[in-house]
Amino acid sequence: MVNFNEIWNKKTLVGLGLGQFLSLLITSTGFSSSELSRRGINAPTSQSMLNYVLLALIYGGIMIYRRQALKAKWYYYVLLGLVDVEANFLVVKAYQYTSITSVMLLDCWSIPSVIFLTWFFLKTKYRFRKFAGVAICVAGLVLVVFSDVHAAGRSSK
Template sequence: MAEAVGVAERVARVLLLGQIVSLLLAATSFSSSQIARRGVDAPLTQSFFTYFSLALVYGGVSLFRRRKLLAPWHWYLALAIVDVQGNYLVVKAYQYTSITSATLLDCWTIPWVIVLTWLVLGTRYSIPQFMGAATCVAGLGLVLLSDAWDSTGGGKRPLLGDALVIAGTLFYALSNVGEEFFVKKKDRVELLAMLGFFGMIVSAAEISVFERKELQAIQWSATTIWLFVGYAFSTALFYAVVPFVLKFSGATLFNLSLLTSDMWAIIIRVFYYHQKVDWLYYLAFGVEAAGLVIYSFNDKSSIEAEPEYEPLTDDVASHLAA
């Protein structure tokens, strides 16, 4: 009886954390769509303030702890590079496609994560888990089909926006798997501090090359500033909660849990933007929700006791790099 209660508590914890990050993802999507509707095209600048927030908070904690890095700095630099590119592509997509399409297509991260965790982390999946993930991905075809003929609120170039999101999810998958690896080596604070520090540097470097004209063209107002603040705040919280989900369940279930943000995106589009949502979106969401249920009921990592991991050492990192 006590064991069953413990299992239920662990599953409930994973589901609760998953829904918190799902709500935060919906908030970031709303902020990005609002910024894009005001004619602001500065995805790298949006991300810069997120990384600055992480570096400020977790970097300060790291300095206070005065601990030696548990992983070589260049691993964190590589992680920051792929994370920045993922954020850039997905935020850029809001210039061309709708909030509903962007959030629904985020689930393309799932097959990337499955392949990468299989190859890099040695994770093994059961046939029911593959069926659940495949069911989630099946919703992608419905979104693309809807965007192909949607002329009411789907964005000025929806298929281009969809392609940018799908490309961005590959970088997100690389970032998620890297974060899962570091988190399960027990250095969550170090991960967020270094991701924020190097993410800020990479973003600033790319802004100086690719986004100077866009920054000069921005008509700053109180609303625009608050939207940037809202985006930075929600994404910083998102990054802060994500490591807990990755530690308790892994990158695959984490990304499957984010699918419920689609529901919030549909609500925003209908009630805030007063736009019609094609019936295929609802069908796509239902298909994805079914896939999430199938996968989560067959995911042992979310119901078993938490494993213990050794801290990441230079020897381990050198072995992985070999």
Template sequence: MVCFNFNEIKTKKTLIGLGLGQIISLLSTLVSFTASEIARKGISAPTSQSFLGYVSLAIVYGGIMLYRRSTIKVKWYNYFLLAFVDVEANFLVVKAYQNTSMTSVMLLDCWAIPCVLVLTWVFLKTRYRFMKISGVFICIVGVVMVVFSDVHAGDRAGGSNPVKGDFLVIAGASLYAVSNVTEEFLVKNADMIELMSFLGLFGAIIAAIQISIFERGALRDIHWTTEAILLYIGVALALFMLYSLITVLIMINGATMFNLSLLTSDMWAVLIRTFGYHEKVDWLYFLAFATTATGLIIYSMKEKYQEEHRTGEVVDEEAVQRKLLDEDDEPGT
């Protein structure tokens, strides 16, 4: 029989994870609002917005890495593949908003959560018990309530091509899951500074190539006013803070906790619309926020059975990860 230790909610690690997750969720919401403001000005260049974020990561963390003269702990092509997946995930989800409704994006974006659970279970040997699964389920219930609230409030815009948009969301969510799990593996076995440096470097290179191919004409037609420049700078700063905090949260609580925390970003958007733009929202939003927050708290709790076996499981997981790194360093592998 599995017993729950509710006193574990008071642990420092749990509180840090919950608080950090909500800061990340709020930052993600602010990035979305800024990006939508850029789109309202007729600027259709999604990759160019993330480009400056990658450049800032490369400059700041790359400078720290050069100052420390750190040795590279993981092969460079691992970071290149991670950056490629991350850039394309951002691109696909932003493009999805142009084809399908916000309701569909919100619902289908949850696909990243089961993907992360499967990937961490298969590759990182993470064990999920009843408490964790219950927390995930309650979080998803909260998001479904948000979707029903949108329908109840009349958000029935289908988009120009709903099938294409839904497919883009599913593809983007799957890539986000791969990116998050890869980051969890690298940050726990290499170094945060090294991860951010190479993610920024290769992300900037890949984004620049993609911009030159697909968005060069759109950028050429932009009327670069002071407001437009400030919006781009704002997105870059927000993305820099977002990626930095994401890495810390993944290092402390794992990729699953990060993806669950992002579920509350829609609720933060509601609060911004309510108090910033004085828009009326459906009461289900607030119930959904409370439900998702409850799921996050339950996911963060520890089970007594899990705690008793935690030491052995962590040792096994770390041993598997070290073995993978050692095999990667062998010639011909």
């Protein structure tokens, strides 16, 4: 039997809060991309710059504070950064041509995909809590689809 005191601890609540904050940021990026595109503004790289500035300040500050050495050569990080910037450019560009519902569907579907791919290729072992989180995510995905279909049916009458 699952003990709820084991599940609802500080670590779980912080993870849940950070996940919700990240979801809010992703949805905000999709909404702002669509809105800027509707107004004729095309600046996907500039739109993502705040993400990279915050990442550099927070993660870089933590690395400096802990005085940790890099785990790989510096040029791997530069190469990975370039790939990430280009991928983020394409994602923000794609947000300009789609709806918020599509963005949420892609966001929700990426979680089960990553779980499956890491299990298949990296042989990662997951516990019940991870699968429960994925099930909640997929349930939210189904609810978004049904609410969108229901709203489309109401608006056509």
